[in-house]
Amino acid sequence: MATNQGVNRPPLEGVAPGELRSEEMILNMGPQHPSTHGVLRLVLTLEGETVVDCTPVIGYLHRGIEKILENRTVMAGIRYMDNADYLSPMLNETAYVGAVEQLMGIEPPRRAQYIRLITNELQRIASHLVAIGTYLLDLGAFTPILWTFRDREGILSLFEALGGSRFNVNYMRVGGVLHDFPRGWLQQCEAWCNQFEKNLQELETLITGNEIFEARTQGVGYVDPQQAIAYGLTGPMLRASGVNWDLRVNRPYMAYREVKVNPQVRQEGDCYARYRVRMQEMAESLRLVRVAMDQLPGGPISTRTPIALRPPRGETYFAIESSKGELGIYFISDGSEYPWRAKIRGPSFVNLQILPELLRGHKMSDVVAILGSLDIVLGEVDR
C-alpha cells in the first residue's frame, strides 16, 4: 500500500541485487473520487499508466428500492422510482406505471400519453445534458457543465410547475398523470425549446470541433456491435456501436405509436460516437417535444382507477427507452395493493458490466473518458 515502504522490503525473488524490478500497482479509484459519478469504486491494476485490469465494486448507494416498492402500495411506490435513476425520474415513473397499467389492462387517455411523451423527452434531454456536462468535466473542460446545467435548470422549472417538485416530481399516476398542464405551461415550454435550440448549437460549437476533445475520445473505448449485443448494452451505448435498436421505435409504447422517432445511430462505437449520439438525441427529443405539443389532443388526463389499486394476480415485464437504455420493470402482483415483486432492469447496471473489458490496455487518463461515456447513474446501478 504505502509507496515508501518498498525500501524496507526483503529482496524480491528472482531479481538480482541492484537490478530494477517494476511491478503492477493497485489503485483504488473511489468510492470517494471526483469522477466516478457518485460512489462507484474501481480497483485498477496499473502497469505504469496503463490499465491492466479493473474491477468495479458497486453497492455503495444501495437503498433497497426494490424492497421498498414491495412495502408500499402501488400508488405510493411511484415516488420511490424517482430515486432509482435520479437524473431521469419522469422516465422511471413512466416505466413503473406502465408496468402496472399493462398488468391491469388499462390504456391511459391519449392526452395523458402525450403529456407523458413530452415530459419523458424533456427528461431525456435533461439527463443527456448532465451526461455531456459531466463527461466534459471529466475530460477537464470546465465550461460545458455550467452551460448544460443552465439549460437543465429550465427543464426542472417546467417540472416544478407541473408536479410541484423539481427533482422527485412524482407526476405519473396509474392510468394517467397527476395534473393537466397549468396555464401558460406550454408557452413556457415553447420558449424554453427555442432557447435550448440556440444553446445546443452553442454547445456543439464549443465541444464538437475541439481537437483535444476529439483526440481524447475518438478511438477510445471501442465497442463493436457484436460485443455490444453480447453484453446486453442498450440506449446510446448500443446505438453508438451501430446497432439500430430503440424501444421507442422497435417496441413503441404509449404515444410513441403515433409520434415517430428517428433513432440516432452512429457507427464508430467509441466515446466520441457515444457523445455524438447523445447530442443528436437531444436535438431529436427537442423535435419530438415540439411535434407532441403541436399534436396534443384534448380530453381527460387520466382514466378512473380505484383508490385502492389492486393489480390482478400475475406478472408482466414492461420496458421503456430511458435516457440510458432499456429501463424495464418486471412486476409480479399477488392481487393485493402491494406489489409482490418489482424488479428494475436498470440500463446503467447492465451498461456498466462492459467497463473492465473496455478499460484493459487503455491509459489511466482514459479510465475517466470511458467511464464518463457510459453515462451511469449509481442510483440506478445500486438501486
Next chain:
Amino acid sequence: MSGGVVLAEVWWEQLLHGILSWEFLQFVVAFLSIFGFVLTSAVILILAERKVMAWMQDRYGPLHTGPWGMLQTVADVGKLLLKEDIHAGKIDKAVFILAPSVFLAPVIASFAVLPFSPYISLPGGVLATGIVYLIAMSSLDVVGVVMAGWGSNNKYALIGGLRSAAQMISYELPLVLSLIGIVMLTSVLHDSGLGTIAIKDIMNLQMAQSWPGKGSPVWDFIFEGFTPWAWFILVQPLLLLIYYTCGLAETNRSPFDLPEAESELVAGYLTEYSGMRWALFYLGEYGNMTIVSAITAMLFLGGWSGPGVAFLTAPGMAIGWQVLGNLLALFYFILKVYLLCGVFIWVRTTLPRLRADQLMQFAWLILIPTTLVNIVLTGALYLVLNALGASNLVFLVVLGVVNWLMLFGFFWVVSRATTASTRRAVAPAIRARQRLAALAAAPAAPQLPEPERASVTGAGAGSSR
C-alpha cells in the same frame, strides 16, 4: 567601504555593519516588496480567474464577501492561514514539509531579475544573464512537485508528481529553444554585435531608435518608446505561441494540468496538502503564471512601453514627470501581464485536458522540431541576406513574413498530426464503417423482426395460478 577597514573590525562589528548597510536594507526591501507583489498578484489573479470564468460560464462568481465579492480571496487566505496543519501518517515528513517552500522559493526568486519600469527594478534587474537565470529558476519548480508527490505517500500524489516531472522536463526544452530565436535576433540588432540575454536590453531593442522623432510633442509623446511595429511578436509570432504554450505546460495550467487533473488524480501531488501548505503551492502556481506572462510581455510585447513612458522619463524632464512616467510604465507592464494571464484563464475555460502520452507527443514530435527548424531558419536567413548585403530591416521583414507563414504552417501541422494520430486510434471504427458500407451495398440489409407487443402473462381473472 574599503577592504582594509573591514578587516580591521571584529566579527560582530562586521556583522552589524553588514546588517545595517545600505545594500542589505535594499535587499530586504526588495525581497519584501517582491514577496508582497507575488502574494497580491496571486490573490488578484485568483479573484480575476473566478470572476472571468464566471462571466464566461454564465454565472456570477463570488458575490457576497465585500462589494461584488472582491474580498473573497482575502477571506480565503485568512481561512487558509488559520486552518489546522494536517498531514497523513507514514509520510516522509521532511520532504512533505519542505516541498511547498521548494516550489514557491524559485518563483519568488525569479522575480528578482524582472524590471518593472525604467527605474523600478531590483538589484538583480541589471543581471546580464536574465533569461538563463529565469529558465534555471523555472526548472527548479519541478523539484518541489516531485518532492510533494513522493513525500505524500499517496498513489495519486505519486502519479501526479511523476507526470509533472515528465511534463515539466519535456516542455522545458521547447521553452528554451523558443527563447533562443529571440536571443538570435538580439545578436543582429544589438550594438555590440554579440547579442544579449539581459531582459531589459532585449526589451530596449524593441523600442529604441524605432521612432525617429517628428519634433511634434503630441506624436512624440505617444510614439516615443512606444513602437508596436518593432515588437518581436511581429517578427517571431510562432515563438510567442510556442513559448506561451510551453508556459501553460510549465505552470500546470489547463489544458496541460495533468499533474493535478482533478477528474483522474483527485488533486495530483496536492492531494494530501491542506491549509497554508496547499496555499503555498497555489501561490507558486499563480506566481509562475505571472512570471510566464511577464516574460512574454517583456520579450515579445515591448515590456512597459506605452504612450508617454519614454517621453516623460527622458533625461532632462522634471522629477515629477519622471515619477509619473515610471508609474505609467508600471501600469502598462502590469496591464500587459494581466491581459496575458487573462489568456491563461480563457484557455482554461475553453479546452479539455490532454492525455499524458498526447502531451509528450506534442512536446517531442511537434514543438521541439518546430523550434529547432525555426532556429536554423533564422540563422540561415541572416547568413543569406547578410551575404547579399541586405540591411537589418530587410532581414527583420523577411524573417517576419517567413515566421508568420510558419505560424499558419504550424497550425496545419498540428491539425494534421491530430488527424493522423486519431486515425490510428479509430482504426477499428473505420473498419466497422467499411463493413457497414459493404452491408449497404448488399441488397436489403436484414431487418430485425418486429415482434409482438410484450404481452401480459396471466393478467386478469381466470389466469393460471
